[in-house]
Amino acid sequence: MKGSLFTTALYTGQVWVRAGVPCAGLFDCSEARMVHGASTFLMAAGQMFKSDGPQLEPALLQRHRMFDALVEEFEGKVVLELAAGLSPRGSRFSSNEALHYVEVDLAPVLSVKRALMARTVEGQEVALRENLEFVAGDLRSMDLAQLVPAKEPVLVIGEGLFMYLTAAEQRSLWQRIAALVAGRAGSRLAFDLVPACEQAKGGAAGHLLGKVMGAFTGGRGFALDDRTREDLCDDLQQCGFVSPRALAPRDAPESWRVPHLDLPPEQLLFLAEADL
Numbered sequence: 250m251k252g253s254l255f256t257t258a259l260y261t262g263q264v265w266v267r268a269g270v271p272c273a274g275l276f277d278c279s280e281a282r283m284v285h286g287a288s289t290f291l292m293a294a295g296q297m298f299k300s301d302g303p304q305l306e307p308a309l310l311q312r313h314r315m316f317d318a319l320v321e322e323f324e325g326k327v328v329l330e331l332a333a334g335l336s337p338r339g340s341r342f343s344s345n346e347a348l349h350y351v352e353v354d355l356a357p358v359l360s361v362k363r364a365l366m367a368r369t370v371e372g373q374e375v376a377l378r379e380n381l382e383f384v385a386g387d388l389r390s391m392d393l394a395q396l397v398p399a400k401e402p403v404l405v406i407g408e409g410l411f412m413y414l415t416a417a418e419q420r421s422l423w424q425r426i427a428a429l430v431a432g433r434a435g436s437r438l439a440f441d442l443v444p445a446c447e448q449a450k451g452g453a454a455g456h457l458l459g460k461v462m463g464a465f466t467g468g469r470g471f472a473l474d475d476r477t478r479e480d481l482c483d484d485l486q487q488c489g490f491v492s493p494r495a496l497a498p499r500d501a502p503e504s505w506r507v508p509h510l511d512l513p514p515e516q517l518l519f520l521a522e523a524d525l
């Protein structure tokens with residue numbers, strides 16, 4: 250798996266473990282602990298003279314909680330989680346048998362995920378659930394049309410994905426998601442992306458992680474461009490979504506219980522609705 254973005258999934262998976270996110274322990278492993286430890290060390294060294302800059306782990310936990318809240322509030326029955334990596338969200342929410350949960354990621358990532366689940370009885374039970382599906386594919390070109398049952402409203406989540414895609418790759422994926430959910434009332438796309446122009450200079454947590462991950466992943470760091478949040482909303486609209494908007498952790502409903510709101514923010518979710 251060297252040279253792939255799987256390293257980033259190992260890192261975030263370990264953040265969920267350390268924060269005690271439900272079911273995250275299913276994906277705890279020594280490789281993830283090693284990646285997390287080394288990344289934390291390198292980022293701390295990079296931020297040595299910028300201790301007041303945004304911190305990465307709190308920002309990750311903010312976004313993770315916001316996506317969880319969106320699943321909790323979703324009134325439909327189908328969740329499509331893109332680039333799920335070692336996220337425990339599907340394992341957690343598929344305990345609700347009424348929910349059909351589909352996780353997509355690259356084939357080697359899914360085989361590691363399955364192997365980690367096979368280690369424990371709890372993991373085996375989760376993996377056997379009929380309402381939890383793992384689908385392998387490259388989201389830059391994958392056909393999404395058959396991934397979810399026809400007509401049902403779908404909540405599409407892309408956590409920690411879009412910063413690794415170029416603007417053209419993002420638009421291509423948004424167009425395919427918009428086509429998938431078109432006409433399905435109640436469907437929504439949610440993803441996180443902090444525009445480069447909003448990232449703190451130099452010490453930005455996300456940017457630093459991008460550099461560290463670039464070193465781990467054979468050069469594939471963050472794909473930065475100069476679009477603002479308004480430009481991103483325009484892009485989403487042009488790709489077929491309705492009412493695109495950005496949501497900062499501080500503006501989320503109180504009932505979502507977003508953590509770390511006292512820290513300098515470097516996190517932003519985008520939400521967009523299906524065109525009916």
Ligand SMILES: C[S@@+](CC[C@H](N)C(=O)[O-])C[C@H]1O[C@@H](n2cnc3c(N)ncnc32)[C@H](O)[C@@H]1O
Binds near residue numbers: 331335358388
């Ligand atoms: C930072 S991790 C996020 C994982 C998970 N969503 C989380 O937040 O814990 C990025 C994930 O995106 C996946 N990914 C990146 N590019 C992809 C692509 N083109 N197709 C499918 N998955 C991709 C990687 O394999 C990895 O699992």
